[in-house]
Amino acid sequence: MVSKEALSRRALQIAERLIREYPDAKCRLDFTTPFELLVATILAAQCTDDTVNKVTADLFKRANTPEAFAALPTAALAAAVKSTGFFRNKAKAIQGMSRMLLKDFHGKVPVEMEDFVKLPGVARKTANVVRAAAYGLPAIITDTHFIRLSGRLGLTKNTRPDKIEQNVMALLPEAMWSSFSHAVLFHGRAVCAAKKPACDRCAVSKLCPSAFKFPHFRKGVEK
Numbered sequence: 523m524v525s526k527e528a529l530s531r532r533a534l535q536i537a538e539r540l541i542r543e544y545p546d547a548k549c550r551l552d553f554t555t556p557f558e559l560l561v562a563t564i565l566a567a568q569c570t571d572d573t574v575n576k577v578t579a580d581l582f583k584r585a586n587t588p589e590a591f592a593a594l595p596t597a598a599l600a601a602a603v604k605s606t607g608f609f610r611n612k613a614k615a616i617q618g619m620s621r622m623l624l625k626d627f628h629g630k631v632p633v634e635m636e637d638f639v640k641l642p643g644v645a646r647k648t649a650n651v652v653r654a655a656a657y658g659l660p661a662i663i664t665d666t667h668f669i670r671l672s673g674r675l676g677l678t679k680n681t682r683p684d685k686i687e688q689n690v691m692a693l694l695p696e697a698m699w700s701s702f703s704h705a706v707l708f709h710g711r712a713v714c715a716a717k718k719p720a721c722d723r724c725a726v727s728k729l730c731p732s733a734f735k736f737p738h739f740r741k742g743v744e745k
């Protein structure tokens with residue numbers, strides 16, 4: 523069994539390499555305020571950042587404050603965000619979140635995790651996206667890429683996002699959490715794809731217990 527110290531050392535090497543590999547990795551959602559980012563992050567569930575950015579480019583001209591979103595007719599908001607998928611639920615979550623901000627948080631997006639997760643439609647991942655990108659706070663962002671890669675890289679055996687977050691937080695210094703999260707996301711998109719990871723051009727293959735252990739790398743299997 524690998525000791526906690528050895529795992530921590532390997533995690534640190536992986537983080538250093540990936541952060542070096544993706545020095546410009548950051549949140550790709552367009553926003554000008556924490557509130558805009560919170561809305562964009564809710565819309566980004568099961569949707570690409572590019573589609574969200576197209577939608578919010580128009581949407582934020584119509585509304586970009588909790589007051590304005592709370593006042594929009596729900597059907598109009600749902601229609602405006604339709605192309606992001608799950609649009610009725612997302613419209614309801616954005617309006618519920620806006621109303622709670624007005625009622626309980628003086629219209630301001632909170633900073634503390636315990637406050638964030640009280641908001642409708644806001645789980646820890648969404649909160650961590652906003653905490654990292656809008657407030658510059660240390661955060662492990664367990665999106666779909668992070669969940670897949672942290673398992674492949676052997677940084678956790680857990681599959682639950684909250685447990686993965688805790689495991690990785692325990693392995694790395696706080697100062698690396700956000701930059702590592704963004705680097706992993708970029709690496710997941712560019713190299714370590716869900717179906718056919720490109721281990722042959724991966725910057726951390728020597729540190730990865732899953733390297734080359736996929737069907738497309740086995741002899742005689744069509745690539």
Ligand code: SF4
Nearest residue numbers: 714721724727730733
């Ligand atoms: S070696 Fe392969 S599985 Fe491991 S992180 Fe790199 S691309 Fe992903």
